[in-house]
Amino acid sequence: MADTVQPRTLPGFMELMPPEQQLFEKIKGILEETYRSYGFFALDTPILEHSDILLAKAGGETEKQIYRFSKGDTDLTMRFDLTVPLAKYVAMHQNELAFPFRRYQIGKVYRGERAQKGRYREFYQADIDVIGDGTLGIINDAEIPSIICDIFRKLGIEGFTIRMNNRKVLNGIFEVYGVRDRATDVMRIIDKLDKIGREKVIEELSGIGMDEARAGELLDFLGLKLTNDEILEKLGSLSGKSATLDEGTGELSTLLKYAALLGVPSENMRIDLTIARGLDYYTGTVYETIINSHPEIGSVCSGGRYDNLAEYYTSRKLPGVGMSIGLTRLFYVLDANDFIDRSFSSPADVLIIPMTDDVEGAVRLSVDLRSRGIRTQVYLEDKKFKQKMTYADRLGVPFVAILGEDEIAQGKLSLKDMNSGEQILASPDEAAEKILSRIGELSEAKVLHID
Amino acid sequence: MADTVQPRTLPGFMELMPPEQQLFEKIKGILEETYRSYGFFALDTPILEHSDILLAKAGGETEKQIYRFSKGDTDLTMRFDLTVPLAKYVAMHQNELAFPFRRYQIGKVYRGERAQKGRYREFYQADIDVIGDGTLGIINDAEIPSIICDIFRKLGIEGFTIRMNNRKVLNGIFEVYGVRDRATDVMRIIDKLDKIGREKVIEELSGIGMDEARAGELLDFLGLKLTNDEILEKLGSLSGKSATLDEGTGELSTLLKYAALLGVPSENMRIDLTIARGLDYYTGTVYETIINSHPEIGSVCSGGRYDNLAEYYTSRKLPGVGMSIGLTRLFYVLDANDFIDRSFSSPADVLIIPMTDDVEGAVRLSVDLRSRGIRTQVYLEDKKFKQKMTYADRLGVPFVAILGEDEIAQGKLSLKDMNSGEQILASPDEAAEKILSRIGELSEAKVLHID
Numbered sequence: 001m002a003d004t005v006q007p008r009t010l011p012g013f014m015e016l017m018p019p020e021q022q023l024f025e026k027i028k029g030i031l032e033e034t035y036r037s038y039g040f041f042a043l044d045t046p047i048l049e050h051s052d053i054l055l056a057k058a059g060g061e062t063e064k065q066i067y068r069f070s071k072g073d074t075d076l077t078m079r080f081d082l083t084v085p086l087a088k089y090v091a092m093h094q095n096e097l098a099f100p101f102r103r104y105q106i107g108k109v110y111r112g113e114r115a116q117k118g119r120y121r122e123f124y125q126a127d128i129d130v131i132g133d134g135t136l137g138i139i140n141d142a143e144i145p146s147i148i149c150d151i152f153r154k155l156g157i158e159g160f161t162i163r164m165n166n167r168k169v170l171n172g173i174f175e176v177y178g179v180r181d182r183a184t185d186v187m188r189i190i191d192k193l194d195k196i197g198r199e200k201v202i203e204e205l206s207g208i209g210m211d212e213a214r215a216g217e218l219l220d221f222l223g224l225k226l227t228n229d230e231i232l233e234k235l236g237s238l239s240g241k242s243a244t245l246d247e248g249t250g251e252l253s254t255l256l257k258y259a260a261l262l263g264v265p266s267e268n269m270r271i272d273l274t275i276a277r278g279l280d281y282y283t284g285t286v287y288e289t290i291i292n293s294h295p296e297i298g299s300v301c302s303g304g305r306y307d308n309l310a311e312y313y314t315s316r317k318l319p320g321v322g323m324s325i326g327l328t329r330l331f332y333v334l335d336a337n338d339f340i341d342r343s344f345s346s347p348a349d350v351l352i353i354p355m356t357d358d359v360e361g362a363v364r365l366s367v368d369l370r371s372r373g374i375r376t377q378v379y380l381e382d383k384k385f386k387q388k389m390t391y392a393d394r395l396g397v398p399f400v401a402i403l404g405e406d407e408i409a410q411g412k413l414s415l416k417d418m419n420s421g422e423q424i425l426a427s428p429d430e431a432a433e434k435i436l437s438r439i440g441e442l443s444e445a446k447v448l449h450i451d
Numbered sequence: 452m453a454d455t456v457q458p459r460t461l462p463g464f465m466e467l468m469p470p471e472q473q474l475f476e477k478i479k480g481i482l483e484e485t486y487r488s489y490g491f492f493a494l495d496t497p498i499l500e501h502s503d504i505l506l507a508k509a510g511g512e513t514e515k516q517i518y519r520f521s522k523g524d525t526d527l528t529m530r531f532d533l534t535v536p537l538a539k540y541v542a543m544h545q546n547e548l549a550f551p552f553r554r555y556q557i558g559k560v561y562r563g564e565r566a567q568k569g570r571y572r573e574f575y576q577a578d579i580d581v582i583g584d585g586t587l588g589i590i591n592d593a594e595i596p597s598i599i600c601d602i603f604r605k606l607g608i609e610g611f612t613i614r615m616n617n618r619k620v621l622n623g624i625f626e627v628y629g630v631r632d633r634a635t636d637v638m639r640i641i642d643k644l645d646k647i648g649r650e651k652v653i654e655e656l657s658g659i660g661m662d663e664a665r666a667g668e669l670l671d672f673l674g675l676k677l678t679n680d681e682i683l684e685k686l687g688s689l690s691g692k693s694a695t696l697d698e699g700t701g702e703l704s705t706l707l708k709y710a711a712l713l714g715v716p717s718e719n720m721r722i723d724l725t726i727a728r729g730l731d732y733y734t735g736t737v738y739e740t741i742i743n744s745h746p747e748i749g750s751v752c753s754g755g756r757y758d759n760l761a762e763y764y765t766s767r768k769l770p771g772v773g774m775s776i777g778l779t780r781l782f783y784v785l786d787a788n789d790f791i792d793r794s795f796s797s798p799a800d801v802l803i804i805p806m807t808d809d810v811e812g813a814v815r816l817s818v819d820l821r822s823r824g825i826r827t828q829v830y831l832e833d834k835k836f837k838q839k840m841t842y843a844d845r846l847g848v849p850f851v852a853i854l855g856e857d858e859i860a861q862g863k864l865s866l867k868d869m870n871s872g873e874q875i876l877a878s879p880d881e882a883a884e885k886i887l888s889r890i891g892e893l894s895e896a897k898v899l900h901i902d
Contacts, residue, residue, distance in 0.1 A: 005507045007542040007764040010525070013497040015540065017547065018554070025493045037821050039799030039828030039846075042476045046464040046573050047498060047559060048518075056456045067499075067527075069520030071563060074461070076518075089466065091458040096468065098845035100832060102798070103469070108498060112522060122497050137831045139810060261814045313458040347553070348490030359590060363712045370488050377490030380588045381551060394549035395490075 012113070012121035014328050019345035019396060024331050026344040026447055028106060030154045031126045031325060035104035038147055040128055043103040045085035047110075051075040053088050056312035065111045078110040082127045082324070083309075090131055091313035099133035100140065106327070118336070120328050129322030131309055136319045138251050141285040141305055142258030144323050148289055148301045149264045151325075156446025159292035160300075162264070163272040166252045166285050167304075169235060170276060172245020176238055177218050182208055187276045190222065222273040228256055231271045248284070255285055283307040287323060293451055297333050301325050339448050346396040348377040349435050352413075353388045355404035362403050365413065365428060369401075372432050374439070392418065399435050463564070463572035465779050470796035470847060475782050477795040477898055479557060481605045482577045482776060486555035489598055491579055494554040496536040498561075502526040504539050507763035516562045529561040533578045533775070534760075541582055542764035550584035551591065557778065569787070571779050580773030582760055587770045589702050592736040592756055593709030595774050599740055599752045600715045602776075607897025610743035611751075613715070614723040617703045617736050618755075620686060621727060623696020627689055628669050633659055638727045641673065673724040679707055682722045702735055734758040738774060744902055748784050752776050790899045797847040799828040800886050803864075804839045806855035813854050816864065816879060820852075823883050825890070843869065850886050 009015045016024055036042075051068055054077045067078040079085050082105045090101060106126040113119055128147065130140045145162045152160045170187065174180045189204045196204075198219060205215035224231060235249040252271065259269060277286040284305035291297055303323025310318050334340050350369060354362035362378050369376040377397075379388050392400045402414040407425070415431045416423040426434065460466045467475055487493075502519055505528045518529040530536050533556045541552060557577040564570055579598065581591045596613045603611045621638065625631045640655045647655075649670060656666035675682060686700040703722065710720060728737040735756035742748055754774025761769050785791050801820060805813035813829050820827040828848075830839050843851045853865040858876070866882045867874040877885070 004762075004764050004766065005503050007504065007539045007761075008501065009539070009543070010497060010499060010501060010527070013499065015496055017544065018492040018494070018552075021493050021495055024495070036798070037824075037826050039802070039826050041469040041798040042472050043469070044472055044475070045466055046461060048461060048464065048561075048573065050459065050461060052456055053458065067520075067522060069518075069522075071518060071520075076461075088458045088460070092460070093468065098842050101469070102828070110499075122499065132832070135832070137833065139814075139831045258810075258814060261811060261818075263818050310458070311455075313455050315455065347487070347492040351490070359709075360712055363590075363709060367712075367714050373488075375488050375490050377553065380590045381583070381586070382588065391549050 010121070012115035012119065014120055014122065014332070018347070019342070020335060022345045022347060023335065023340045023342075027155065027331060027334070027340075028124070028126070028327060030447065031151060031327070032104070032106060034147060034150045034154060035126075035128050037150070038102075038128075038143065040102045040104040043086070043089065043105045044107065045079070045082070045089055045105070047078055047108065048076050049079060049085060049088070051077040053313075054079060054084050057084070065113055067110045067112060079107075080111050081109050082107060082125050083129075083322075086127075086129060086131075087310040088313055090318055091310040091316075094133075094310075094314060094316055094318070099131065100136060101131045102128070103131075104128045118329060118332050120332075123326065123328035126325040126327045127322060129309075129320050131318050131320040134317050134319075136321065138254050138284075139258050141251070141255050141321045142262060144285075144287060144303060144321060145255075145259040145264050145269060146262035148287070148323065149262075149268060151301070152268075152289075154447070156448045157291060157450055159450070160268060160289055161292055162269050162287055162289050162301075163275050163299075164252070164255065164269060164285065164287050165271065165273055165275045166248040166255075167276070167282050168244050168248025168284055169252055169273065170248075172238075172242040172248050173218070173221065173273070175242040175244060177214060179210055179218075182210075184280070186210075186218075190219070190274060191276055193219075193223075193274055224273070228266065228269065228271045231273070232256070251284055277302055277304055281306055285321060291450060294337075297330075300330055334448060337450075339450050341445060341447055341449060342396065343398070343442055343445065344447060346398060347375070348395065348397050349375045349439055350377075350399040350401055350431075351392045351395060351397045352376065352378045352401045352403060353385075353392070354378065354380075355385070355402060356408065361408045365401065365403065368428055369432055369435070372436065374432065374435050398438055399431075401431060461572070463566035463570065465571055465573065465783070469798070470793070471786060473796045473798060474786065474791045474793075478606065478782060478785075478791075479575070479577070479778060481898065482602060482778070483555070483557060485598060485601045485605060486577075486579050488601070489553075489579075489594065491553045491555040494537070494540065494556045495558065496530070496533070496540055496556070498529055498559065499527050500530060500536060500539070502528040504764075505530060505535050508535070516564055518561045518563060530558075531562050532560050533558060533576050534580075534773075537578075537580060537582075538761040539764055541769055542761040542767075545584075545761075545765060545767055545769070550582065551587060552582045553579070554582075555579045569780060569783050571783075574777065574779035577776040577778045578773060580760075580771050582769050582771040585768055585770075587772065589705050589735075590709050592702070592706050592772045593713060595736075595738060595754060595772060596706075596710040596715050596720060597713035599738070599774065600713075600719060602752070603719075603740075605898075607899045608742060608901055610901070611719060611740055612743055613720050613738055613740050613752075614726050614750075615703070615706065615720060615736065615738050616722065616724055616726045617699040617706075618727070618733050619695050619699025619735055620703055620724065621699075623689075623693040623699050624669070624672065624724070626693040626695060628665060630661055630669075633661075635731070637661075637669075641670070641725060642727055644670075644674075644725055675724070679717065679720065679722045682724070683707075699735070706736055728753055728755055732757055736772060742901060745788075748781075751781055785899060788901075790901050792896060792898055792900060793847065794849070794893055794896065795898060797849060798826070799846065799848050800826045800890055801828075801850040801852055801882075802843045802846060802848045803827065803829045803852045803854060804836075804843070805829065805831075806836070806853060807859065812859045816852065816854065819879055820883055820886070823887065825883060825886050849889055850882075852882060 174183045202215045206212045282304035286304035288299035289301040305321040309320045366376045366378045400416040415426045625634045653666045657663045733755035737755035739750035740752040756772040760771045817827045817829045851867045866877045
């Protein structure tokens with residue numbers, strides 16, 4: 001070979017080192033397992049689609065960010081989310097699918113954003129949605145917080161808050177405050193509350209024609225620091241003033257009741273009338289989820305209820321509710337903060353190190369251990385013992401099984417616990433028991449350690 | 452909404468209906484689980500790469516088939532296999548990786564081939580490779596058949612044959628037959644044996660200057676219908692005539708010995724001196740795998756040993772051995788032939804059907820069942836009983852739990868076995884036991900039914 005090409009990966013494309021990839025897989029596996037436990041179908045749509053399909057709705061911002069190109073006569077675009085492909089899929093198969101259609105999809109999406117730390121151009125979304133045919137019961141909305149709660153518990157986080165609101169409640173309040181006709185503007189401005197502060201928001205609201213005192217009252221009302229029950233009571237006190245508000249209040253109340261029945265602790269759910277989550281998509285329930293000790297991470301799971309999933313592809317009304325986790329960004333933040341337990345980074349539960357030239361015993365042992373459900377690797381290279389142990393260290397395996405002449409003669413092995421350094425002479429049965437017990441501990445262990 | 456766009460998926464891009472996607476996930480899960488059981492690291496490289504990286508080696512054929520485009524100043528290509536990205540990755544991180552580096556990757560790749568039945572432009576490959584630094588012990592080659600064997604067993608196929616050969620054996624035989632300098636041509640011609648037949652092959656061999664009688668002898672030698680031991684003996688009888696042949700014979704013999712130790716039954720391994728698997732990549736062991744009753748499917752798992760994984764990116768010698776499963780095509784064939792057990796197509800183990808307006812009991816039951824590891828869905832829509840049962844049928848759930856006033860009053864539920872039609876009144880404990888027993892049966896069941 002003469003010239004070589006400098007190997008490199010595109011900026012903004014996450015490519016992890018092996019131990020980190022193992023951690024990523026662990027977290028991805030927890031999402032998948034949780035989605036499945038609720039009976040969601042898996043879905044796997046193509047990464048490439050006809051451009052007119054993906055861009056049926058898209059506005060200018062999306063157009064700029066997309067990966068779009070031609071091959072032959074075909075105008076192609078790489079998907080930039082998993083919702084538009086879902087809408088296409090449901091519209092295409094509307095006469096074959098059984099509704100409610102419940103699906104999860106964990107897949108890569110593409111956005112050509114400016115590359116910067118923690119921002120990715122290729123990233124995983126992990127979505128669930130429930131799509132109804134014409135109607136979809138409000139209780140479906142309560143399942144989403146329950147799923148979020150299960151995911152956080154399995155990850156090992158107790159301190160999280162699912163912030164909930166309902167767009168009908170918001171619109172109803174705007175109606176009561178006489179700004180319903182400017183609801184979109186008002187929402188857009190209120191959405192900036194965290195960023196620009198109360199004064200600026202009131203200023204901007206007055207800029208679109210709202211009386212300053214009234215704007216202040218509106219903000220006071222929306223920003224109430226009360227319990228969920230108190231907020232529901234407060235909303236109930238406005239009963240009769242707006243049909244939309246009454247409907248939204250009823251939905252919010254049902255959502256909380258069933259989420260509680262589904263096991264979501266009340267301390268993990270908070271009504272927050274200031275959240276809106278995007279301007280022209282959600283029509284009822286909206287959620288976002290914050291890690292209490294790290295609000296700066298932003299919302300980890302977000303979603304809500306929409307009236308019309310596939311209006312760009314069919315006239316059939318397909319309402320739905322769903323949520324999305326930006327898995328790649330979430331992983332980046334968790335890893336950068338060293339929140340993930342490194343015990344999950346090993347690809348194997350045990351590394352067998354043969355000390356004799358003949359590796360027959362090591363190979364036989366590997367078959368035995370593997371048949372017991374132990375992830376087993378044999379070190380097959382002809383290296384010095386020290387190098388073999390360095391390899392074990394670098395893999396991060398919890399156990400090493402050393403098989404020398406003495407051990408083989410006794411039908412035993414030396415099992416070294418790489419965490420404690422303790423080494424024992426053990427029969428294969430005893431070794432398997434010790435390793436399986438560690439696997440059991442790990443399956444109960446918290447994946448994340450967040451103060 | 453005014454105009455709608457006709458929803459459609461690109462030709463050559465597999466997009467499955469929900470039950471089939473569940474089956475696909477089941478098979479994908481078996482590959483993943485098996486790869487992991489051998490202690491392979493997961494790897495996830497980007498789908499997009501710099502074009503000069505992916506095309507460092509590529510010849511004209513690849514260039515025509517690729518998805519290549521520009522965004523801004525960047526020349527991008529969608530990966531067309533998982534080997535080139537692996538080579539890039541290993542070259543990039545050669546000083547950080549612990550060797551042997553063992554990785555699996557299951558991911559989509561892109562080839563703009565002519566769309567036809569069973570041919571896909573977006574398809575999954577499921578690869579494993581073991582990469583050494585400078586050297587890599589031959590015993591690694593024996594692990595691949597063991598992994599293939601585990602996968603087939605877990606899928607439920609006993610009747611499969613891993614055909615093995617060694618390029619050094621082939622080159623050595625060519626040396627003995629005096630055609631070593633035309634090895635590539637000879638191999639290319641012999642590769643066509645199945646397609647064009649013996650006569651034509653001899654004709655073509657004579658076309659490149661080989662004596663016809665000698666060509667016939669060569670074909671007789673390569674096509675020997677003997678046991679593995681007999682073939683090894685035959686190769687041994689040529690000992691001393693070619694150093695390359697002797698080396699290859701030794702490797703082939705070691706491969707068989709350790710594959711047997713790893714538990715691969717001898718009836719599943721056959722030396723076949725006619726297989727070469729591509730012309731300029733493999734340098735030692737080569738494999739392909741055939742389902743005995745359906746040879747027309749072609750090779751399901753193929754791979755082999757190569758000397759230099761990353762020669763286009765680094766001068767460091769990185770030998771490896773690996774194999775690849777064309778998962779999308781494999782699934783297509785298995786599904787089209789109705790080989791896959793439909794029991795695995797349900798997204799849930801049980802569907803709870805509430806018969807009362809208040810679904811509180813149903814929701815509580817779902818939490819209970821889910822906490823026992825049962826995938827549980829509650830039917831939450833307000834429909835007639837018959838429509839609810841039709842939904843259960845269409846999901847393919849094995850059990851339905853009906854919860855009416857009578858059942859609730861007794862703290863019980865009516866559990867209907869959807870296969871037998873049998874319905875019993877059961878406590879939640881009894882119901883869970885029955886469902887878990889079915890899940891247990893299913894975990895032992897064969898995924899594939901191939902005569």
